[in-house]
Amino acid sequence: MLNVHDLARRPGEMMRENLELTVPEFWGTAVIGIRPQEELDVELRLESVLEGVLVTGQAQSEARGECVRCLDEVVYELDANITALFAYPERAKAAEESGDDDEDEVFVIDHDDIDLEPVIRDSLVTALPFQPLCDRDCPGLCPECGIRLADHPDHKHDSVDIRWAGLQEAFGANQASDDTKES
Ligand SMILES: [Zn+2]
Ligand SMILES: [Zn+2]
Structure with missing residues (x-):
């Protein structure tokens, strides 16, 4: 959870956050993922916009898995882009009611707090290779x-x-x- 009180309702304001986190549980797929307690470097830029707070940045961590061809261990340096809009509750509700159903998940600012974990997790898991290889020519x-x-x-x-x-x-x-x- 990150408090965005200083940004809320002040379009144009901006702040940067560098976070060092540990992964609470396995984040990944059947073939590769980030193990629990693995370190996570997150650099974020938070911008106050009309609808809420726009979060962009980068998350880096190390994923481990198995080469799909030879089953050797694969260590993969993950570098994922993060982009998410956390909307004010009334904005999120309005978007939902207008049936504006464009796949994008809507995150909501809850009493000036934003929950970054699902956003960081989704960005990292999406950046994982589908078919990890120990070497491109394995x-x-x-x-x-x-x-x-x-x-x-x-x-x-x-x-x-x-x-x-x-x-x-x-x-x-x-x-x-x-x-x-x-x-
Ligand atoms: Zn043989
Ligand atoms: Zn291999």
């Missing part, structure tokens, strides 16, 4: 043995073992695999 895991290919750039399985090649030549091609019945 080659993933070997489909045959599951080894992490980035650690073993030369890893490969010969499609036909050299000894088998010799046997195949000796026995001809009709020794096709017998294990097709298995599944």
Whole structure:
């Protein structure tokens, strides 16, 4: 909660806030997110406008997750833009009643207090990558043995073992695999 008493009803007034917060709970998706107690740097600019208080700024933190290709840990520096309008209660109500239904969530100033947490959380979660990767070119895991290919750039399985090649030549091609019945 941030008190905006000094700004309220004084269009044109402006103030800056730098906040250092810790994340209260996991903020993220199934594949990546900010862990509880992780630090959060928030730089905000609060402007008094006709409808309320316009909050813009930046939030920075560190998210951790798993590479979707190789499952290695991914540490992601998050830098999210924040933009939110906190409206005076009567303005918020008017906007709601006019059926002005343009997706944007309306935040309300409650007795000169604004609750920044949902705004910061939404901005950060929206800035998370959908498909985190340890590296843009991560080659993933070997489909045959599951080894992490980035650690073993030369890893490969010969499609036909050299000894088998010799046997195949000796026995001809009709020794096709017998294990097709298995599944
Ligand atoms: Zn990877
Ligand atoms: Zn392999």
